[in-house]
Amino acid sequence: MTTDAPTHPTEPVNGFWRLVPEPSLDVVRRWGWTSVVVNIGIVVTGGLVRLTGSGLGCPTWPSCTDSSYVPHSELGFHAAIEFGNRMLGFVVAVVAICTWLVVMRYRPRRTDLRRLATAAALGVPLQAVIGGVSVLTGLNPWIVSAHFLVSPIIITLTVAMMRRSRTSPYPHTPPVVRALATACVVAVWVAVALGTVVTGAGPHSGDPETGRNGFDPEIISQLHSDSVFALLGVSIALVIATRVTATSRTLRKLAAWLLAMELIQGAVGFTQYFTGLPWVLVLIHMFFAGLLIALVTAVYGERGTPAT
Structure with missing residues (x-):
């Protein structure tokens, strides 16, 4: 009978990893679902940025303007929409890091899950950089397309990770x-x-x-x-x-x-x-x-x- 018991005394945990609670596969899957939800969410908010003409609401990157990381009231609602999408990007990053941590902490070690979680986590800064390049190039349509496609890739990696976490x-x-x-x-x-x-x-x-x-x-x-x-x-x-x-x-x-x-x-x-x-x-x-x-x-x- 297959179990989901996390305790494996033959695999000692040292250093930083002792600070991370040992998760079950259910916890891994819950973080995976959270990652899927926030990545679909950023697809929607990113679409809202484009559909409302707010792509250059914050005209530069990584700051919003040359003098501030946050939008000024004079920039109007376009800046608020664009900046909101950027803030959701931080939420996506936090979820990706937490997902990666629980997968890396899970015992016994699952190399397949670790690779998928790592690839998904690396996709978040990649998407941020591509998004920044899209702003700096005046929303070049090809770069904007690439920026969008990173989210489906992260969703794919995360769902694949959850499917592979099955015990049956x-x-x-x-x-x-x-x-x-x-x-x-x-x-x-x-x-x-x-x-x-x-x-x-x-x-x-x-x-x-x-x-x-x-x-x-x-x-x-x-x-x-x-x-x-x-x-x-x-x-x-x-x-x-x-x-x-x-x-x-x-x-x-x-x-x-x-x-x-x-x-x-x-x-x-x-x-x-x-x-x-x-x-x-x-x-x-x-x-x-x-x-x-x-x-x-x-x-x-x-x-x-x-x-x-």
């Missing part, structure tokens, strides 16, 4: 289901990446003076929608495959949730496109993108081991 063995899964789960991951990331290109070509630039990436908005939007249709096709195939083969109940549920989220996201995407991109719908679309990344990572993490 993975079920055997037919090759077709494993292949379709992998294809869903690829299709989601292609759709999300193309979505950032659509954003870089569209009207919500983050500041009225910011240039766009030069792509025709209609053409790149059509390419993005094509990728979404491809994703839907692969996901429908996955849902069917999980029901006609011997796969785990958890994977069947996750595949169904993934398809449902894609349908909702697609409905929001088409609605926003045909209604002139109202910023509220665009913000909802970004929120669902974060959820979609988390779900597809969970599906991939549940794909199990090859059936014999």
